[in-house]
Amino acid sequence: xxxxxxxxxxxxxxxxxxxxxxxxxxxxxxxxxxxxxxxxxxxxxxxxxxxxxxxxxxxxxxxxxxxxxxxxxxxxxxxxxxxxxxxxxxxxxxxxxxxxxxxxxxxxxxxxxxxxxxxxxxxxxxxxxxxxxxxxxxxxxxxxxxxxxxxxxxxxxxxxxxxxxxxxxxxxxxxxxxxxxxxxxxxxxxxxxxxxxxxxxxxxxxxxxxxxxxxxxxxxxxxxxxxxxxxxxxxxxxxxxxxxxxxxxxxxxxxxxxxxxxxxxxxxxxxxxxxxxxxxxxxxxxxxxxxxxxxxxxxxxxxxxxxxxxxxxxxxxxxxxxxxxxxxxxxxxxxxxxxxxxxxxxxxxxxx
Amino acid sequence: xxxxxxxxxxxxxxxxxxxxxxxxxxxxxxxxxxxxxxxxxxxxxxxxxxxxxxxxxxxxxxxxxxxxxxxxxxxxxxxxxxxxxxxxxxxxxxxxxxxxxxxxxxxxxxxxxxxxxxxxxxxxxxxxxxxxxxxxxxxxxxxxxxxxxxxxxxxxxxxxxxxxxxxxxxxxxxxxxxxxxxxxxxxxxxxxxxxxxxxxxxxxxxxxxxxxxxxxxxxxxxxxxxxxxxxxxxxxxxxxxxxxxxxxxxxxxxxxxxxxxxxxxxxxxxxxxxxxxxxxxxxxxxxxxxxxxxxxxxxxxxxxxxxxxxxxxxxxxxxxxxxxxxxxxxxxxxxxxxxxxxx
Numbered sequence: 001x002x003x004x005x006x007x008x009x010x011x012x013x014x015x016x017x018x019x020x021x022x023x024x025x026x027x028x029x030x031x032x033x034x035x036x037x038x039x040x041x042x043x044x045x046x047x048x049x050x051x052x053x054x055x056x057x058x059x060x061x062x063x064x065x066x067x068x069x070x071x072x073x074x075x076x077x078x079x080x081x082x083x084x085x086x087x088x089x090x091x092x093x094x095x096x097x098x099x100x101x102x103x104x105x106x107x108x109x110x111x112x113x114x115x116x117x118x119x120x121x122x123x124x125x126x127x128x129x130x131x132x133x134x135x136x137x138x139x140x141x142x143x144x145x146x147x148x149x150x151x152x153x154x155x156x157x158x159x160x161x162x163x164x165x166x167x168x169x170x171x172x173x174x175x176x177x178x179x180x181x182x183x184x185x186x187x188x189x190x191x192x193x194x195x196x197x198x199x200x201x202x203x204x205x206x207x208x209x210x211x212x213x214x215x216x217x218x219x220x221x222x223x224x225x226x227x228x229x230x231x232x233x234x235x236x237x238x239x240x241x242x243x244x245x246x247x248x249x250x251x252x253x254x255x256x257x258x259x260x261x262x263x264x265x266x267x268x269x270x271x272x273x274x275x276x277x278x279x280x281x282x283x284x285x286x287x288x289x290x291x292x293x294x295x296x297x298x299x300x301x302x303x304x305x306x307x308x309x310x311x312x313x314x315x316x317x318x319x320x321x322x323x324x325x326x327x328x329x330x331x332x333x334x335x336x337x338x339x340x341x342x343x344x345x346x347x348x349x350x351x352x
Numbered sequence: 353x354x355x356x357x358x359x360x361x362x363x364x365x366x367x368x369x370x371x372x373x374x375x376x377x378x379x380x381x382x383x384x385x386x387x388x389x390x391x392x393x394x395x396x397x398x399x400x401x402x403x404x405x406x407x408x409x410x411x412x413x414x415x416x417x418x419x420x421x422x423x424x425x426x427x428x429x430x431x432x433x434x435x436x437x438x439x440x441x442x443x444x445x446x447x448x449x450x451x452x453x454x455x456x457x458x459x460x461x462x463x464x465x466x467x468x469x470x471x472x473x474x475x476x477x478x479x480x481x482x483x484x485x486x487x488x489x490x491x492x493x494x495x496x497x498x499x500x501x502x503x504x505x506x507x508x509x510x511x512x513x514x515x516x517x518x519x520x521x522x523x524x525x526x527x528x529x530x531x532x533x534x535x536x537x538x539x540x541x542x543x544x545x546x547x548x549x550x551x552x553x554x555x556x557x558x559x560x561x562x563x564x565x566x567x568x569x570x571x572x573x574x575x576x577x578x579x580x581x582x583x584x585x586x587x588x589x590x591x592x593x594x595x596x597x598x599x600x601x602x603x604x605x606x607x608x609x610x611x612x613x614x615x616x617x618x619x620x621x622x623x624x625x626x627x628x629x630x631x632x633x634x635x636x637x638x639x640x641x642x643x644x645x646x647x648x649x650x651x652x653x654x655x656x657x658x659x660x661x662x663x664x665x666x667x668x669x670x671x672x673x674x675x676x677x678x679x680x681x682x683x684x685x686x687x688x689x690x691x692x693x694x695x
Binding site for chain 1: 402403503517518519520547548549550551552553555556574575576577578579580581600601604605614615616618619620621622623628629630631632633635636
């Protein structure tokens with residue numbers, strides 16, 4: 001992504017700079033002598049910045065690589081190539097003590113509040129576990145009090161500290177997961193589909209909680225989700241991913257109200273709108289077929305096999321992620337990076 | 353095509369005061385507490401609710417696939433084409449299921465047999481129910497796969513379920529449900545597991561086939577967006593009861609139950625970056641201890657004394673509309689300020 005996005009630079013120095021990040025998972029054949037026969041190109045060269053106190057939303061369909069990006073950011077997966085610079089330092093090359101120190105500041109909240117909490121541990125142990133690894137944050141005698149504070153911060157009763165995960169509902173469990181993510185007072189929280197598993201009425205509670213915590217503790221979020229409405233609600237900037245690449249990126253307004261990439265337009269037009277009247281006046285772009293396998297992405301533009309605009313050029317030349325030529329002079333909202341040879345503005349979301 | 357002699361518009365399914373409970377170690381969970389609805393041929397009824405609202409259990413009772421024990425139908429009638437299904441014997445019930453009514457589930461991968469080819473699974477329907485030869489059944493399977501939009505159906509008929517993508521598997525599920533030309537389809541969260549772009553394709557296919565065969569369709573979902581796209585009528589469920597029914601446009605424009613209103617207010621919209629979302633406070637009730645009076649009262653911004661003691665009946669709230677709220681008129685007229693105030 002070109003960092004020169006005038007509307008959205010809250011701080012001069014980005015907290016996190018991701019450059020040409022790549023993750024390939026090898027495909028092997030044979031049992032004893034494993035021979036690499038190919039690779040699943042889950043993430044194939046993406047770049048973005050994250051500033052202090054802002055939320056970057058990453059949207060895309062299953063298999064687009066968004067969760068792999070999340071896992072690399074928190075160090076659960078080692079990148080095949082590329083850099084993740086935190087405060088100017090490339091953390092992909094770190095190990096040992098230095099890595100541990102960085103990880104303290106980048107925490108993760110997982111999607112599934114059922115499988116991401118150990119059923120044999122009490123809530124107090126789950127939320128306090130980060131302190132075992134980073135004892136400098138909270139001295140032993142202080143931990144119980146800290147955990148109770150955290151429970152209160154996420155809106156749970158501090159007396160629940162000795163209960164087990166199964167005694168809580170899905171929404172409450174997600175709050176426990178968030179409290180654990182907050183325990184070390186990180187600067188960055190990577191949230192991978194944090195509200196997808198929750199019921200609608202509970203989802204709003206958790207979204208509001210995340211927004212409140214951001215302003216209280218000045219946290220930056222990388223918010224990954226497939227639900228475009230939730231992402232718009234919570235994000236300052238949005239990146240749309242397709243098959244391991246970023247297709248288009250910009251502010252919420254630029255992406256949702258002035259999309260220029262055909263994939264973004266199709267994605268937005270497919271979102272079911274909870275208003276039957278708005279729906280009758282909107283344009284639907286129905287894509288044909290499925291997302292191709294990331295083991296064999298199409299040549300040139302990866303979206304071309306499903307794109308109604310595709311031409312010869314698209315199969316030969318991969319479009320770079322930059323402000324398209326036709327909008328370079330413009331100062332309007334269409335002036336944002338979009339990886340399409342034939343980018344044009346098209347409004348697909350009806351006015352609220 | 354046969355349609356069981358039912359013409360467009362006549363009630364096909366008439367569920368009356370259905371009650372279902374689950375007898376568990378922790379007590380009796382009252383999952384469905386007097387649900388009534390009708391579906392006509394060619395009509396789409398959406399049943400909207402959160403987890404534990406009883407929307408799927410009601411459908412399972414209609415299909416006759418309730419896990420029993422622990423689940424028991426304890427009251428009510430399920431009239432399908434004029435016959436009470438609850439009074440039928442096991443064998444008769446089995447004939448109705450599959451041939452006259454069919455179900456589509458959320459998770460196609462676990463609903464299909466992983467060790468049989470899709471052609472064999474589709475063809476089996478014709479071999480068992482219509483006594484067709486294997487070869488002829490295979491031919492029908494290919495036709496069906498073509499009809500639901502599977503590319504290169506002839507080549508793929510010998511493939512196994514795992515070789516298809518999620519969207520294609522859901523199409524195969526739809527093909528299986530349609531195979532015997534049922535009069536009623538029950539689709540339980542049919543697109544929840546799919547990506548948005550694929551979701552739209554599958555929903556369109558379902559709606560198109562429903563029109564073509566004038567089937568009744570019950571669409572069970574938690575997604576207010578999906579419902580708005582396809583339903584004629586919506587029934588909103590909460591704690592095992594229908595709390596509001598209305599034609600789709602009216603429900604979205606002016607909900608007559610505070611729960612519906614809260615749901616609509618609490619979803620983020622695509623069209624704007626919101627500030628704080630309205631959030632319904634608290635949690636859905638535990639079905640072994642449903643609050644007395646109106647089950648929604650502990651979470652309701654309008655609740656008053658009467659709500660804590662008297663369960664509200666389904667009040668008529670206009671033509672084709674009903675709301676189980678003592679203060680439905682207030683919700684319909686001026687609820688907005690109350691909700692803004694509660695924000």
